[in-house]
Amino acid sequence: MEKNSLEERVFIIAPVGQDAHVMAELLARRGFETQICDSLKECCAQMHSGAGAFVLTEEALELGSSSEFFETLGAQPPWSELPLIILTSGGEFRSARLLELVTEAAGSVTLLERPIATTTLIRCLEVALNSRLRQYQVRDLLEEQRRNEHELRQAHEQLADRAKQLQTLVESRTAKLAEANEQLRREMAEREALRRKLLHAQEEERRRIARELHDQMGQNLTALNVGLKSLLGRQSGSGLGSRVQQLQELATQTARDLHRVAVELRPAALDDLGLVKAIRALTETWSTRYGIDVDFEAGQYPRAGISSEIETILYRIIQEALNNVAKHSGATRVAVVLRCSADQVQAIIEDDGRGFDARVPSQSGNGSGRLGLLGIQERLGMVGGNFKVESAPERGATLLIRVPIPKAHEKEKKTN
Template sequence: MSHESDSAEAQLAGMFAIPGVGMAQTDPVTRRFLRVNAALCAIAGYSEAELLAMTVDQLNHPEDRELDRRTFESLFRGETGYQVEKRYLRKDGAVVWVRASGNVLRDARGRPVRAFAVIEDIGQRKRGEEQLRQSEARLALIFERALVGLSEIAADGRFLRANPELGRIVGRDPGELLRIGICDVTHPQDVPPSLAAAEQVLAHGGSATLEKRYLRPDGSVVVAQSSLTRLDPLDGEAPRLLAVTVDLTALRESEARLRVITDNMPALIGYHDRQQRYVWVNEEFSRFFGVPREALLGKTMRQWLQPHVYERLHPGVEAALRGARVRFEDKEPDKYGPGLHSWTEENYIPNLAPDGSVQGFFVLALDITARKRAEEALRASEARIRAIANLVPDLLWSNDPHGRADWFNRRWCDYTGQRESEALGDGWTAVVHPDDRFTAVARWRQALRQQQPLDNELRLRSRDGPYRWHLVRAEPQLDEDGRVVRWFGSATDIQAHRSARELLEQQVRERTRELRALLARVEHVQDEERRRIARELHDSLGQYLTSLGLAVGALTQQPLEPAARERLGTLNGLLQQVDRELDRIVFTLRPTALEDCGLGDGVAAYVGTWSELSGTPVDLVLHGLDGQRLPTPVETAVFRVIQEALNNVTKHAGATRVSVSLKRSRRQLLASIEDDGVGFEQESDGSHAAPGRASWGVLGMKERIEALGGHFVLESQPGVGTTVLLRVPLDGAVASSG
């Protein structure tokens, strides 16, 4: 008996030494620990000595003590073993789940004398079970609250589970769906493809997606997209299907609305896949290409577009397929005829998948031909306006609504010597005379406040240093609501007028009233005589020419012999030539710009009129003539020379372009008249006349200049053109009174 006891004790000691498994021996009555191993100490978080001073109830979690006590008491009723899952309350306050399996040792009369237990730490399993429970709860919640229809379907088509959204889609309660099958809610025409998809997935796995119609109990039809996936069968169960159903009704309605919008937009809107195939296009595509949209779908851009068009668009397409948003303007030359181009604004927007890959790209192409033509017309108009602004003798500028200068013409820069950037904003005030600056700024601010035109006289510094009087005017430009959107201003050189006025006042003090009256009468008679002659030529001869022209025009409407009609045409041409010559003579008799404004303005006016009458462009350069007037003999002689030179160009040169330059320096006046006409051979003796040229006119020009102490040169070469050069000294010259 002693030997058996020793053997049992050895076995028990061996069990207590098993690592990782808690072992305990307790008193069945007091439930006090009698023996514990190291593994139990590690599980409970107490030392061996501490556990031997405790009972099982003290180690148990308070909520599990009653359960453990009832389980242990079952041993006293004769049961041979027990097993319970419970919680220990560790020394550090943490809770640990354990599974305790045990038995009792009984005496000869069957009474328990010792209890033995094996304790396993099941905390990790419990945590996994809790996570699984929470995951299942979340999945159940997702299943119930999903915004798409979810269902489990048996292999025979019966619904095993369905969420409320699927019930809403098919118009039935989820509980009702569990009593029917998929065929009962599918439109009859869509049952065969639905069954085929289900059988395919059940047999081979994977998934299938199809668009189908569901039939509601009220007879209405719902379009939806269903995706089927096979669920791996559980032990002893048949395979099932998971169906995800998306209601496409709102999508289809939205697509219909979008289709109406895109089909009525004045733009080409479409979608291309990665192979550049036309997947979807709006009606404007059909109108643009002149074919039904179905003819485009499935075709690639290279197949449909002309090669040269595709080559222009190809770089943008490739960039879009690399994931870049592309925007550029495409020009189709001469689409509407020679020089009439077509313009489109191309926008390519890549369609990116969730993983960032490019699935294709959207196209938005706008016809901007009208805008481009308007821009070109605007640029041309602005260029014309700038050219005109630079031709006028006045200094011109513009201001924003707040009065800040934002543009000046070339005359301003030529006169003041300022760069345009220096004059912008308030920089223009730097060239205003210091005595005039305060008043000028104050009146300008007053005009801005009152939004009224400005009219002021002030002195502006020239690039050479002297100040000259100018008449400054500024006008506001108003929008349709009466708000100022821009100001435009001009400064007219009135130095000559002020000088003339001062000189006249001096002459009034120095001369007698009779002399002034006589001079005025002489000037008046001379002017009136010129006016009378010009008027007689214009009114009398002009009327005769007009009447004759009307008569010739009337004859052309009559039936005539060819020879007579040819002679009549010749006569009509002669009449037009006489009319032009009459206009020239009238203009020559009345060089009013010379009399009123001076040599620079007089030449500019005459050159402009001559160019218009002759049809020959003129490059005119005037420099230094916006100051004090030149002596009258100088102005008259130089003007008449330029006049005669241009007349010779008209009569003899056959030129396509003429250049006139008139520059005044401090001590001399330089002028040149150049044409690109036929030219001529100069005489060997150095004279300037040649057959076919107006030799007396050339001599007259030479004599006028030499009479002033100047120098006159005429250079010509056949096929190259002719140049007239003159220089007049201004030393000691007395200015004209104007």
């Protein structure tokens, strides 16, 4: 606590004789800050600016302004008990009631009987001022506590305001993020729907072109082949016969190629006979074309209950996988397994080719092979499916396809 001379002042009130001046000079020589008051009213006026202790005679309490003095003492803050040293004349106090009022108002009263030894007065004042100093320390601590509490309340209020601002900002950002996520989901759903439409349109166009090739151009080639055969019978003895025979063989080969292209575009068996027979026809044709043995197993696949969309995707994936085997694996045997469990359809394509390190993306076939896997992944993504490739150098490769069965189709499959 910083030293404040006003708060250490010793007020002296001795209205009779020269007692006030004698005590003031004595205390001043001992280093005390003193002030003489002519009346209790003057003391009350000076008390508000700071006081260390009061030294007063019993005659001073008999002045007319004692009630105001008592009220001022009683109005002290809780931390303050202003020390009073009252000098008495000895014997019974002339005004016991005044003493009672002073004690009740001040709370800290010391009675000294005159004549008083200088050391006694000095010692009493030192004790009183030390007591007053501790009161001021308590005052400063209480003031610091109030200040700290005020700052703490302000900090809490500021923190609450910042928390509200942060909550508002978080709610705003969350709402914007939710809106952006919803927009992204809508765009993804629209993109997925568009992809499904494109795939469906592609399959429909393949079906239309395949039928036109088979029905119209196939019939034309058949009619051409029959005409060439008739012409060959008429020109068998001439040199033109060999030429007609070559044209007939070309027409026959063209018909075969046309039929193969039509089947690759959209096999009629997939629409007319179902997935199992379509894949069986595919594997047989593919085996004959590339000279690679194929084992096809579909004993655990139902004949009905799977959507045409899933079956079309499975057919295209198996078709793409077989093409990749023929182009890149160098295999001599391939196994194709098609089966169905309670909640998913599985397709497994396994070969005994040269294989590759499946852990290294750059070794998963050449560029076209990787594009083939991307196409498989894209098709499976439209029906919530996934695939896994297992391979090692010189140990062949296995492609495992999984497609979940929608609940509606699962119930239909169980019913069938």
